[in-house]
Amino acid sequence: MAGTIFYRKRMNVGKGEKAPRFLVVAVADAKLKIHAKHLRKSELEQIAKATGTELVELAVEEKGHKLTSAE
Numbered sequence: 001m002a003g004t005i006f007y008r009k010r011m012n013v014g015k016g017e018k019a020p021r022f023l024v025v026a027v028a029d030a031k032l033k034i035h036a037k038h039l040r041k042s043e044l045e046q047i048a049k050a051t052g053t054e055l056v057e058l059a060v061e062e063k064g065h066k067l068t069s070a071e
Contacts, residue, residue: 002052003030008060
């Protein structure tokens with residue numbers, strides 16, 4: 001295996017919105033640079049196929065965690 005691409009769903013994308021829904025979080029053991037901020041699932045799949053990497057979707061909690069000044 002040439003490497004792994006870790007990605008997750010974006011938090012602030014509404015349903016029906018025609019914006020890319022995924023964010024690449026990390027790339028391991030692959031000579032790959034990603035210049036886009038957000039990508040569509042089909043784009044990620046094409047990149048993985050062309051580079052021989054595996055895609056791993058990271059789990060996202062439903063509610064975002066925000067730090068407060070007390071923490």
